[in-house]
Amino acid sequence: MPDDVEPRDLDKVARNELKTLSKENADWVAKHLVMASRLIEDDPELAHRHAMSAARRAGRIAVVRESLAITAYETGDYALALRELRTFRRISGSDEQLPLMVDSERGVGRPEKALELGRSVDRSTLTPASQVSLAIAMSGARLDLGSAELALGELEIPQLDPDRAFSYSAALYDAYAEVLSELGRDDEAAVWRRRATVAGELFGDGPDEDETIVIIEEGGDAPEGSDVDEADLDEADLDESELDDAALEDDAALDAPELEPVTDDDDPDHADSEGVALDSDDEPAVDGDEENPTDTEEDADGVVRPHED
Template identity: 65%
Template structure:
């Protein structure tokens, strides 16, 4: 099971379908383990199968008792073309009780749902959270800054959008995103079924019309791909990276 989960995590960006097969293989061995159902949900989301992602996320939440995947639930509702349901899901949790990375990811997802409804100013307002600090970089900062830039572009405020886009790039560089170091795990091809569809886990949830909805191709969704990564991010225990602004650098040179 652990090997399949590790492979799912390693392959999710480059080969989501293969990652999903590994998650399904893990579910056949330990279908009642929360992290396994979480992996099935995340890989289904990455493939654009939002109906399956929702079903598995609800099962994960029931087993674990945790709301730490609420942002992915909200984005999956968006992926199925239901921004109203997405906002209802978001409002169903106590955001003050969520860990900071989860709370930030939820703000990004809610902003996206507002965009889906054409509510641009409200979309911007969803991102007005204490973590929106252009001078500090936590793991969630690049996605948060990018989300703000996107809304500002939609509002026609291009200069402000360019500022936040640049802040996102600086934050990403400061955090070392894009480094080539990674763990390589040998793929266990022989353990996978010939027909990956035959191994879909039984969620344990009653089948509903929503759960049975057809999958939406990943390219057709307005969902932000960064949510998968950001809703799992943890704050750097050593503290945030401090991002120097151009004005500060100019002042230092003048001295």
């Protein structure tokens, strides 16, 4: 663990979720989550090991399971990502990671299941950024099935506005351009790629997603777009699988940083909020790490970008 890593470096919302843990345990978990965030772009494998270490100590905290899912996704382990996203969704009650779940279904070779999952939630309940991410993931699933026209339709949502750009617009414009190219509409694709480049440059410093930039260009009217029809489906029942212990059973292979052991005697967090001893099937476990406590509480929030970005 680098000396400059401090628990306070973790996002405030995530830190609040760790308040159910003992201070020593919360600080270790926070440091591992900070490292996972730092490394996710340049070294996703190492970021994943940090997320694994956090999961061993706080497997019932939503943001920890979310981080483990994201790092698994970035390393290409879509099956583990899907399991962890299901667990995160169950613990937090949030659908904001639905786009990543849809893309993970694509990653394991189930585009039909991806489409079914994407239709199981009312998109109006998602944030605009998640609506865009979901549209891109659904479009990708359509392409997987060889339906380019339907893939284009998935992207023709209100956010596909050539005159107003948000932080998520560049990814949407680029995805739209790719499908246009797939359909042989290269001139239109070039226009949307240029718009994607402009939007990306405008939001290169990462402003708030609610910030709007008005783009004035000569010509190039917006395509006729409308909300993608939503099937009137109840939320799909998901398999309620816990974290697969086998995915975390070899500590030496993970090369995870060594953690100071915390015993049951000095860690009141080893029981859940009602004082119930934790079921071992609910918690990540690694051989040789039995002394690390696992804490319990359920609450979270967070969003990531989809596979196509």
